[in-house]
């Protein structure tokens with residue numbers, strides 16, 4: 001492979017320069033950050049977007065007649081437009097700013113789905129969901145008497161489509177599933193899975209938290225009813241994310257939280273709600289966060305998903321080969337379609353010990369259940385070590401990982 | 414590497430590989446379960462206490478090297494001790510890991526357990542080393558519910 005990349009391919013070394021946090025050492029070595037599925041690092045343009053807002057445009061939104069407030073409002077609404085375009089929504093009003101994927105899912109559970117399910121109805125998820133796409137449904141089931149159903153996965157970590165189809169019954173009132181698994185890296189065939197649910201008129205929410213940093217998203221083409229993303233997983237600030245909802249569905253939904261901004265008029269006798277999307281955005285939102293979020297989306301768009309996909313596929317192959325060459329390592333999650341996430345266990349060494357030793361080598365890596373305990377149970381392991389790569393990770397990072405894993409084997413010889 | 418050797422001392426690696434007093438204790442009269450939500454480690458400690466003396470002790474469960482070795486060494490250290498002595502050991506052990514330096518007398522009371530003194534340099538791992546001790550502490554107080562390190 002030619003290390004000097006041509007104009008048509010992504011240059012991770014150059015992109016790494018965009019991320020100030022990556023320019024540091026950890027335990028005397030250059031920091032190798034491989035915990036991107038947990039949260040990604042932020043490029044300078046995102047940091048600038050946030051700090052410029054506070055330095056030059058800060059005011060509350062939707063409330064002031066003065067110039068500064070109007071500028072802030074404009075910047076916030078522009079961010080909504082950018083995110084709408086980024087995920088292929090047909091209009092900006094279909095984007096609700098939330099705290100993140102977790103809040104987006106809770107919002108849909110407690111508004112749209114809660115108003116539609118009763119005792120004995122079913123909500124279908126898959127066996128590879130993050131806790132944030134399990135627990136909100138369990139809470140809803142407790143409230144309504146609905147029942148949570150789970151579509152199983154095979155040993156490779158892929159949803160078994162026949163079993164999924166069978167689980168879609170007359171009783172199924174909603175499907176909520178992840179686009180990409182954070183613990184296994186699996187990319188689900190969601191277009192097909194959405195179509196199967198829609199054949200039975202069942203609305204679908206997609207948890208896109210792990211998809212956005214790796215794959216182009218087009219909610220209109222997918223035809224999904226709801227799609228949730230977190231800014232911090234895709235190089236944006238923490239504390240903000242987006243819920244896409246089809247406009248007619250959003251319009252039919254009761255509000256989520258009550259408060260300022262979500263109302264049109266309030267008296268003690270009666271309150272009328274604001275229009276979509278403001279109806280779902282009670283209180284002062286994370287204005288600077290939304291602006292940083294949009295800057296992050298733009299950063300990815302400017303790089304181009306075509307280059308990103310090609311580069312990350314190469315990196316995943318390279319990393320998979322490097323780890324497969326170590327006999328003590330078993331990769332968990334070997335789906336045919338994967339993003340650059342590698343979960344693994346090391347024979348005879350607990351993931352926690354692996355994590356500590358890698359940390360001493362300057363490698364930041366997640367060990368644990370990755371907020372997906374049911375997956376750990378499925379594979380009968382307490383935890384995994386997970387290397388999750390982003391566009392700034394290089395083959396040298398993979399080499400450092402493989403090298404350090406060999407010293408893990410030395411300590412535990 | 415030096416730092417890592419402070420943590421993963423030979424005695425720890427040895428007890429991780431071949432833990433002592435592992436398995437269920439048939440005639441236990443006290444037990445407790447410990448749980449570390451951070452890494453998902455679960456640990457069961459069984460005690461046979463008679464005349465205020467820990468006559469027998471065992472543990473069950475799987476965890477990282479630090480928590481397994483700590484449980485294993487704990488069972489060895491506590492066996493035959495009075496309940497009060499066991500509790501005092503818990504206190505000194507806890508102190509050694511959470512305070513900058515253990516006093517001389519503490520260290521002598523701890524015996525072999527001083528191999529864990531390196532753990533205090535790894536704040537993320539202190540809970541691994543103390544899980545077994547929190548669990549025995551709960552069992553001695555005949556609490557039969559689960560304790561967690563959080």
Ligand SMILES: Cc1ncc(COP(=O)(O)O)c(C=O)c1O
Nearest residue numbers: 100101102130132182207209230
């Ligand atoms: C697949 C998946 N869904 C949901 C979430 C929750 O995202 P957040 O914590 O940003 O709300 C995560 C984050 O780890 C995730 O990986």
